[in-house]
Amino acid sequence: MSVLPPLALYFHIPWCVKKCPYCDFNSHRAAGALPVDAYVDALLADLACDASLADGRRIISVFFGGGTPSLFPPEAIGRILEGADRLVPFAAAAEITLETNPGTIEHGRFDGYRAAGINRVSFGAQSFDDDALRRLGRIHGGEEARRAVAEARAGGIENVNIDLMYALPGQTAEGAAADLEAALALAPTHLSHYQLTLEPNTEFAKRPPALPDDDTAAAIEELATRMLEGAGFERYETSAYALPGRRCEHNLNYWRFGDYLGIGAGAHGKLTRRDGAIQRTTKLKVPQNYLARAGAGAAFGSVEAVEPGQLPFEFMLNALRLTDGFELPLFAARTGLDPSTIESAMATAIAQGWLTRDRDHVSPTPLGRRFLNDVIQLFMP
DSSP: OOSOOOEEEEEEEOEESSOOTTOOSSOEEOOSSOOHHHHHHHHHHHHHHHGGGGTTOOEEEEEEEESOGGGSOHHHHHHHHHHHHHHSOEEEEEEEEEEEOSOGGGOOOHHHHHHHTOOEEEEEEEOSOHHHHHHTTOSOOHHHHHHHHHHHHHTTOOOEEEEEEESOTTOOHHHHHHHHHHHHTTOOSEEEEEEOOOOTTSHHHHSOOOOOOHHHHHHHHHHHHHHHHHTTOEEEETTEEEOTTOOOHHHHHHHTTOEEEEEETTOEEEEEOTTSOEEEEEEOSSHHHHHHHHHHTOOOEEEEEOOGGGHHHHHHHHHTTBTTOEEHHHHHHHHOOOGGGGHHHHHHHHHTTSEEEETTEEEEOHHHHHTHHHHHHTTOO
């Protein structure tokens, strides 16, 4: 492949103060002191093993996810970024995001994170209603969320995302609107607004709370779009709204089927080789096993080739989340397949009113966004 996709870098920090009952991520309750230095060493050893997969590309974005990455102090984050930049150099003005929770016990000083290289912070507020937060098992309150965003701004970080969940147990449309108003009052540059779902192997799946019905959830989603667009935000992805020039570059790379190195316990990566083959990497999930492997100097996980027949589904699973859709030449460039391979499925989706096509541009309709899972299934092998 003459031109490889853009390359991003994801670091997974797997520890939290408390495991939330709705969370199905690879996160583990922190018991005692965290092995910060050992884990930083392991991350850099992991990246050193994968560095050749960059194939000369610079990193366009870095994302620290978890878990709660802000449990690691600014000095540790700085050491990770310095070491990573030496192994796989970053592009100029690369977007570098740190996920954090609003609880003050979970983050260091934001000026320290900024000095370490963080230029974007994502707050897992989820709600500003204290009763809702308690039902979600969160350890912070609404006032702590407000204070944390103010601290980030005081620390010199202007690019701020706020995560909000909706269709919470017992939530009404009025309650969801109050959460949105509280978030907007903090003047974020980006807002992620996503529906609470009951994922397998979570506490909520074992003991499901009563959630709003589908009609209420749909009404909340429509209300959110009106409110956020009225405040100058653009909905550019299924669950993401941004002010002009503040779209999340890291997530856009996912949705455009770009490449990314996944580093850390349980992290996943996607890489394209020069011969056009696409492979996915998966790292050891249990932190103790991951740390032990670092001392052995061996591979940190497994590699699996993506079969060509699976690529239309994988591409659409990402690209159709974008409100603007995609250009057919992008499909060819990222999958190595001719657009004719998806003509039949696209024709069916267009006939259903789920997609529109204007020459080479394909985008989901409002109806298609509502039934996105049905649209994507058309492209399964």
